[in-house]
Amino acid sequence: MIGHSEKAAQFLKDENRADWHDQTLWMVRQKRDRAAWSVPEWEDLREEASQIKNHALSNLDNYLLQFEEKVIGNGATIHWASDAQEFNDLILRIIQKNGAKKIVKSKSMLTEECGLNPFLEKNGLEVVDTDLGERIIQFRNEPPSHIVLPAIHLKKEEIGELFEEKLKTAKGNSDPQYLTAAARSHLREKFLAADVAITGVNFAIADTGTVVVCTNEGNADMGVHAAKIQIHCMGIEKIIPGTNELAVFTRMLARSATGQPITTYTSHYREPKAGGQMHVVIVDNGRSKLLGNETYRNSLKCIRCGACMNTCPVYRRSGGHSYNYVIPGPIGSILGPDSDINKFKDLPFVSTLCGSCTNVCPVKINIHDLLYDWRQEISEKKLLPLSKRYLMKITGIVLAHNTVYNLSGKVARWAIRNLSGELIYHRINVWGRERELPEVPRESFKQWYRKNTLERRSVNEQG
Amino acid sequence: MSRDNILKTIRQNKPEFTPLPKYLEVTDPKPRRELLEIFEKSLNQVGAEFIELSLNEEIDSYLSFHFPEVHQIGKNGFRDEYSANCSKEKLDQIDTIILEGHLGVAENGAIWLDDSDFPNRLVPFVAQMVIISLDSAKILSNMTEAYHKLNMAGTGFGVFISGPSKTADIEQSLVYGAHGPKSLLVVIY
Amino acid sequence: MxxxxxxxxxxxxxxxxxxxxxxxxxxxxxxxxxxxxxxxxxxxxxxxxxxxxxxxxxxxxxxxxxxxxxxxxxxxxxxxxxxxxxxxxxxxxxxxxxxxxxxxxxxxxxxxxxLGMEDLKIEYPHKVGIHQSCHGLRGLKLGMPSELVAKQFSKVHQLLKKAKGIEIISLGRKDECCGFGGTFSVIEPEVSVKMGKERIRDHQINGAEIITATDMSCLMHLEGIIRRQNWDTKVVHIAEILNCNRL
Incomplete structure (x- = not known):
């Protein structure tokens, strides 16, 4: 697998596009700022949201049981899945049992995480992602590059060409209005033909058994209300106690995500429609284990708003696909190593630890601290390359010993000053590829201090 | 069984119990006129159009005068025509519908509708244009107040609608009518 | 004492x-x-x-x-x-x-x-851009970061704006990271340099002759880019400016 830094370097080769990506997401960050400032009690809400999530996690088993009881009482069916495989099998069984063939799906990071689409397709089913951005990347057969703006890595011209091929739109027309209209009529057909609608879940209300789904397009509702069978898929961490808590989150989610005061549709599904079926699938897939990790359990508070991505200067300049993990950006760099530390060991290092992610997080996950903690763990588990570990050891010895440090400093400064540029700016000097090294002074501060303060003082004293 | 295993692991792993926070005081005693102004500002922001009727205008006569052809809940057999069993193809033909909103939220322009307002759940999403009438006395300040008013345990399906269906998935250009209504008109009386 | x-x-x-x-x-x-x-x-x-x-x-x-x-x-x-x-x-x-x-x-x-001091009797007749180093800003809370909904302040600005003749320029992005990030600068050199270039650009288009910061590490990174590009913007550590005084 090609790591983040290489993919990022590739991403930056097209500088205009990289600048566009950065500026567009920065604009979303600014919208988020304006939306947050429109709520004077914003920081108090963040604190409330954080405490609600802490509370819900501390009582998770009881809330899940309460939720289950209510869901059953509401005439819906509840299912539990331990991992991705069980989840996929379970969905397939519901579909097959009903003789269904056509499935529409609104956005769900959980189904991405579990690889539901390829699994269902392998079993001969048609799954259509109905969120416009998701449909675009589904046509392109690639993963989302952002959890809220899945096609943010694409330019409208590319989408125009894609739709020309897939939806027979006019050649060369890349007007977003026109392309959206084409997708609208294409997807309307799919909605009306679908037997099953699958959605993700933003919030699950324990005391009423309601699942809440937020969209701007209305695609979750088009699917759910048109299809006979509705299936809502949720991670165990989506549970909140009741509507007091829901109020806090509906005030924050869209403001954090896109800077809207609320999503266009905030839909509350409790009972199946007349003559329909409603299924709720609760998925673990590593979450209950993560709950036992005192350090990283905080990441289970995440409500998938994407604010940490929009504000992250590294994400904006490397694109979501560089991260390789299903959830990119700062929060993904914590969740990735948790799902597979060997595969995603580079992600915690993909950050300057500037801390902006932590400040925008609506549930106050200390994202940059967790990235720092992951670095320690990866290093302790000896997952860093040997050369790097060796370098750390040496550096540790040099910096812990004053005399060794003084000598090494002298040697290094001498080397930079006297060796030829060719030697210094060798290609292994990563710093020097696009940056000059500092101009090296003849003496260090310590040498200067000795000479100018101590020696002068002793001269004075002797004199 | 997965269910029991998941619950067992959660029980073993969950952190020490922490209580829910003390919530901020939610009642916002803003005068009606001020709430209405904030609400209208929010509607504007979310891409909804609105008309505010003057005091002596009657909502029913306003709607039947201005939208004589448009289906309106509880009127002209609308409920029977678009019942829960209505075919999708027929619902797809709906051009414009008028619905009555339960309550509005000033801070975000959202209007609550639920099963009691439409005989078929697809109606507010499948229509090309939606008109919602709303009593200005039913505008609340924020989501907390709104949820206090609602009975979630008695709602099979309910939705907050804030503006027309929209997307910005192509280069962040805002387009109305991604799937559902291309426009939303709120008639405030 | x-x-x-x-x-x-x-x-x-x-x-x-x-x-x-x-x-x-x-x-x-x-x-x-x-x-x-x-x-x-x-x-x-x-x-x-x-x-x-x-x-x-x-x-x-x-x-x-x-x-x-x-x-x-x-x-x-x-x-x-x-x-x-x-x-x-x-x-x-x-x-x-x-x-x-x-x-x-x-x-x-x-x-x-x-010390409770603000006016250090500095004279510094230059157009200065302040780079808010992240660890100082968000870690030590030397100022209020732009992400937080709270009264904005900056201790560095407080000190510098008292300088005679100084013009502190405002930035398009007032507290974005410069991309140094310690080992990040060599683990992700391309992103690091890109971030640095854009920080410098922001200062340049807003008219800064001098970029200052509370961290020399950020400035080392920015200076490395500036010198490679042969730009004429200077970097000066905040201590050097504050030491230009008449105390």
Whole structure:
């Protein structure tokens, strides 16, 4: 697998596009700022949201049981899945049992995480992602590059060409209005033909058994209300106690995500429609284990708003696909190593630890601290390359010993000053590829201090 | 069984119990006129159009005068025509519908509708244009107040609608009518 | 009289002695009894940020040994100070460790919060852009970061705006990271440099002749890019500006 830094370097080769990506997401960050400032009690809400999530996690088993009881009482069916495989099998069984063939799906990071689409397709089913951005990347057969703006890595011209091929739109027309209209009529057909609608879940209300789904397009509702069978898929961490808590989150989610005061549709599904079926699938897939990790359990508070991505200067300049993990950006760099530390060991290092992610997080996950903690763990588990570990050891010895440090400093400064540029700016000097090294002074501060303060003082004293 | 295993692991792993926070005081005693102004500002922001009727205008006569052809809940057999069993193809033909909103939220322009307002759940999403009438006395300040008013345990399906269906998935250009209504008109009386 | 220890981080010691000198002179002019312990090396952060917190422990202990006798420890590096305050929790919390963690201050913070001074009688007739180094801003709270919905302030601005003749320019993105990030600068060199270029560009298009910061590490990175590009923007550490005074 090609790591983040290489993919990022590739991403930056097209500088205009990289600048566009950065500026567009920065604009979303600014919208988020304006939306947050429109709520004077914003920081108090963040604190409330954080405490609600802490509370819900501390009582998770009881809330899940309460939720289950209510869901059953509401005439819906509840299912539990331990991992991705069980989840996929379970969905397939519901579909097959009903003789269904056509499935529409609104956005769900959980189904991405579990690889539901390829699994269902392998079993001969048609799954259509109905969120416009998701449909675009589904046509392109690639993963989302952002959890809220899945096609943010694409330019409208590319989408125009894609739709020309897939939806027979006019050649060369890349007007977003026109392309959206084409997708609208294409997807309307799919909605009306679908037997099953699958959605993700933003919030699950324990005391009423309601699942809440937020969209701007209305695609979750088009699917759910048109299809006979509705299936809502949720991670165990989506549970909140009741509507007091829901109020806090509906005030924050869209403001954090896109800077809207609320999503266009905030839909509350409790009972199946007349003559329909409603299924709720609760998925673990590593979450209950993560709950036992005192350090990283905080990441289970995440409500998938994407604010940490929009504000992250590294994400904006490397694109979501560089991260390789299903959830990119700062929060993904914590969740990735948790799902597979060997595969995603580079992600915690993909950050300057500037801390902006932590400040925008609506549930106050200390994202940059967790990235720092992951670095320690990866290093302790000896997952860093040997050369790097060796370098750390040496550096540790040099910096812990004053005399060794003084000598090494002298040697290094001498080397930079006297060796030829060719030697210094060798290609292994990563710093020097696009940056000059500092101009090296003849003496260090310590040498200067000795000479100018101590020696002068002793001269004075002797004199 | 997965269910029991998941619950067992959660029980073993969950952190020490922490209580829910003390919530901020939610009642916002803003005068009606001020709430209405904030609400209208929010509607504007979310891409909804609105008309505010003057005091002596009657909502029913306003709607039947201005939208004589448009289906309106509880009127002209609308409920029977678009019942829960209505075919999708027929619902797809709906051009414009008028619905009555339960309550509005000033801070975000959202209007609550639920099963009691439409005989078929697809109606507010499948229509090309939606008109919602709303009593200005039913505008609340924020989501907390709104949820206090609602009975979630008695709602099979309910939705907050804030503006027309929209997307910005192509280069962040805002387009109305991604799937559902291309426009939303709120008639405030 | 209070005893103040001067901590000059390793890379400033080796590459930017003038910043150490400016810090020392400034504090001496203010009239403080300031001592530079000769056996100091580094705070340990370079290793810890790379994941080698354990290897850094002897370095941290050396720091505590050198500085525990002082009432205050002052350093011209927000990042190192943040590391000492925040991450010396890996050491046994002896009285010395606690004392050192509590009493280590970044230079501007020390002047504003401990000494209660704002007007240092500086004269600095230049157009200056302030780069808000992340660890100082978000870690030490030297200012209110733009993400938070709270009254905006900046201790660095407070000090600089008193300077005679200075023009502090405003930026398009007032507190975005410069892309240095310690080892990040060599693990992700392309992104790091891209971020640096754009920070510099923001200062340039808004008319800055000089970019200043509380952290020389950010400035080292920016200066490296500026020199490679042959741009004429200068970088000057905040201590060097504050030392241009008439005290």
């Amino acid at each position: 209070i005893k103040v220890g001067l901590f000059i981080p390793c890379y400033i010691d080796q590459f930017y002695p003038q910043v150490g000198i400016a810090t020392l002179e400034l504090l001496q002019k203010i009239g403080l009894n300031i001592v530079y312990p000769l056996k100091q090396t580094c705070c340990g952060q370079p290793l810890a940020n790379s994941g080698a917190e354990r290897e850094a422990i002897p370095i941290c202990k050396n720091f505590v040994r050198n500085f525990s006798e002082f009432d205050y420890i002052v350093s011209p590096s927000g990042s190192c100070v943040y590391y000492i305050r925040e991450h010396y929790n890996i050491l046994d919390q002896t009285d010395q460790v606690k004392k050192v963690r509590q009493n280590t201050y970044e230079l501007c913070e020390f002047i504003v919060d401990v």
